[in-house]
Amino acid sequence: MTRTSIQGEEVVTMTITGQDTDAIRALRALEDGRSSVRLRAALAVGTAPDPRFVGTLVERCAIEPEFFVRDMLTWALTRHPVATTLPRLIREVGSERSQARSQALHTLSKIGDRQAWPVITRALLADADDEVARSAWRAAVVLVPDGEEPALAAALATQLGRGGRETQLSLSRALVALGEVIAPPVRAATAAPEPHVRAHALATQRLLRDPDAGFGYAIEEAKRAVALGGSGQGDDGAC
Template identity: 60%
Template sequence: MIHQHRVYDMDINLIAALAADNGSTRLKAALALGSNPEPGLVDTLVARCAIEPDFYVRDMLTWALTRFPNEITVPRLVTELHSENPQARSQALHTLSKIKDAGAWPAIPRSLLHDPDDAVACSAWRAAVALVPDGQKGVLAAELAAQFGRGNRDVQLCLSRSLIALGEEVIEPVLQTAMERNDPGVHAHASATKRLLRDPSAGFELAVQEAKRIFVLGQDR
C-alpha cells in the first residue's frame, strides 16, 4: 500500500511537471512517464501533445505514448484525429505513424490527407505511408499526387518523400500523369520528385527550379 501511494504521488508530480514553464522540466517528465508507463496516464499525455509548444518535448511525448499498449493508445489517438485543434490532429497522426499499428488505417479520415493546415497534411501523408496496406498503395499514391504543387518548399518536400516511400513501381504512373499536366507548379513538383527518387542526394529546390525552367522553354517552342 505504501509503495502504491509513492507511485501515485510520483505520477501526480510528473503530471504537474508536464505543465511547467521550463521546457527541460517538461521533457524530463515526459521521459519519466514513458519509462514507467501507467495505462491511466495515456489521456494526460495525449492531451499535453495538443498544447505542448516545444518540438522536442512533443517528440518525447510521442515516444512515451509508444511505450503503452496499442489497444489503449490507438483508440485515444484516433479520437484526436477529429479535434478542431490542428496540433492535436497533427501530433496524433505523428504518433500513429510511430506506433505503426495497421489496425489504425481504416480509422484515419481521408480528409486529413487534404487538411488545409500544412502541418496536419504532412503528418497525415507520413502516417498514411506508414500504415497503408500493400493493396491500397496505388490509390494512396494517386490521392497524394493530386496535391502536387501545394505549399512551400518544406511542404512539397514532405509530399515528395512520402510518395517515394511508397516505392518506385507504385508512384511511376502518377508521376508520369502529373508531369504531363499543363501546370508549371504541378509539372515541376512531379519532376523534382522523380529526380529525388533516382538520386536521393539531389537538391530538391534546384530540381524544382530546373523543372520549371524546362517547362517554360517547352511552352515557348
C-alpha cells in the same frame, strides 16, 4: 490496495505507492512554464509507463508549444500498450484543433499499427492545414496495407504543387517511399496545366530515380525545364 469493513460492507481503498506519487508529480510537471521541466516530465512518464496517464499525454500533445517536448510526449505514448493508446489517438485525429490532429497522426506513424489505417481518409490527406497534411502523408505511407499503395499514390499525387518547399519536400518523400507505384499518377501530373504542379511532379520523378539527389536541386532543375516548355523527363519518359 487495502480492504476494510464498515458496518458489514467491504470498502476498497487504493493505496498510493511511491511510484504513483512520482508519476503524479511528473504529470503535474507537464504543465510547468519551463520547457526543460516539461521535457524531463515527459521522459519520466515514458520511462515508467502507466495506462492511466495516456489521456493526459494525448491532451498535452494538443497544446504543447515546443517541438522537442512534443516529440518526447510522442515517445512516452509509444511506450504504452497499443490497446490503450490507439483508440485515444484515433479519436484525437478528429479534433477541431490542428495541432491535436497533427500530433496524433505523428504518434500513429511512430506506433505503426495498421489498425489505424481507416482513419487516413482522403479528406485528411488534403487537410487545409499544411502540418496536418504532412503528418497524414507520413502516417499514410507507414500504415498503408499491402495492395492499397496505388490508391494511396493517386491520392497523394493530387497534392502535388501544394505549399512551400518544406511541404513539397514532405510530399515527395512520402511518394518516393511508396516506390514505383507512384509512376502513373506522378507522370500524369507532369502534364498538369499549372506550372508549379508540373515542376513538383518532375522533381519527385527525379528523386525516385536518384534518392540521393537533393530536393532543392531537383525542384530548381524541374522549374527550369517547365519554364523552357520541356517535360524534363529526358528520352526515356519514365518516372
